[in-house]
Amino acid sequence: NAGVTQTPKFQVLKTGQSMTLQCAQDMNHEYMSWYRQDPGMGLRLIHYSVGAGITDQGEVPNGYNVSRSTTEDFPLRLLSAAPSQTSVYFCASSYSVLGRSSGANVLTFGAGSRLTVL
Amino acid sequence: EDQVTQSPEALRLQEGESSSLNCSYTVSGLRGLFWYRQDPGKGPEFLFTLYSAGEEKEKERLKATLTKKESFLHITAPKPEDSATYLCAVLPDKLIFGTGTRLQVFP
Numbered sequence: 210n211a212g213v214t215q216t217p218k219f220q221v222l223k224t225g226q227s228m229t230l231q232c233a234q235d236m237n238h239e240y241m242s243w244y245r246q247d248p249g250m251g252l253r254l255i256h257y258s259v260g261a262g263i264t265d266q267g268e269v270p271n272g273y274n275v276s277r278s279t280t281e282d283f284p285l286r287l288l289s290a291a292p293s294q295t296s297v298y299f300c301a302s303s304y305s306v307l308g309r310s311s312g313a314n315v316l317t318f319g320a321g322s323r324l325t326v327l
Numbered sequence: 328e329d330q331v332t333q334s335p336e337a338l339r340l341q342e343g344e345s346s347s348l349n350c351s352y353t354v355s356g357l358r359g360l361f362w363y364r365q366d367p368g369k370g371p372e373f374l375f376t377l378y379s380a381g382e383e384k385e386k387e388r389l390k391a392t393l394t395k396k397e398s399f400l401h402i403t404a405p406k407p408e409d410s411a412t413y414l415c416a417v418l419p420d421k422l423i424f425g426t427g428t429r430l431q432v433f434p
Contacts, residue, residue: 251416251427252416254422267421299370299371301370314361314376314418315376
């Protein structure tokens with residue numbers, strides 16, 4: 210099993226450009242989420258999804274869009290990149306909604322996508 | 328406000344020198360506390376889940392414990408391969424991650 214696959218691994222953008230970070234999981238997980246990780250700060254939740262067709266905002270959603278058309282895929286779109294979005298982005302999934310049951314609370318993370326906005 | 332604080336920020340140990348990492352938290356209703364390990368350039372990898380005060384979990388040289396206000400990750404006789412950043416997260420309604428402790432173990 211591949212687990213959670215993120216692409217690209219590295220990306221450089223200019224201010225104002227748009228792009229999509231791809232995330233795919235092959236574990237039939239119900240819950241998927243996007244985090245950003247910045248130096249000196251904990252992982253912060255951007256958006257999450259509890260199933261196909263259902264998405265919701267996390268702690269830092271501004272400037273990002275998501276969609277969940279299939280169980281497997283959860284792309285993150287940057288609408289108009291800004292230097293403040295320079296970060297490492299992680300996609301993570303769990304077989305069920307966090308908190309619903311003890312076994313559902315374990316997140317499987319992808320390897321990350323490092324984004325630099327100039 | 329729900330929050331989690333990890334200390335120290337960084338820890339350097341000699342191989343075999345045991346120590347502990349701390350994760351203190353303030354949440355309105357803890358539904359779980361989690362420890363993850365993160366190697367450079369990789370995503371966090373799950374280690375332990377603790378749900379109630381007094382609970383302990385062990386895996387090789389690592390042992391996690393939980394009280395009503397904090398959790399400790401004890402590392403016994405560490406090896407260089409234990410070098411990584413260790414993240415703590417708490418779950419009231421959504422996961423809240425700490426900033427991590429960067430552990431370096433020297434031979």
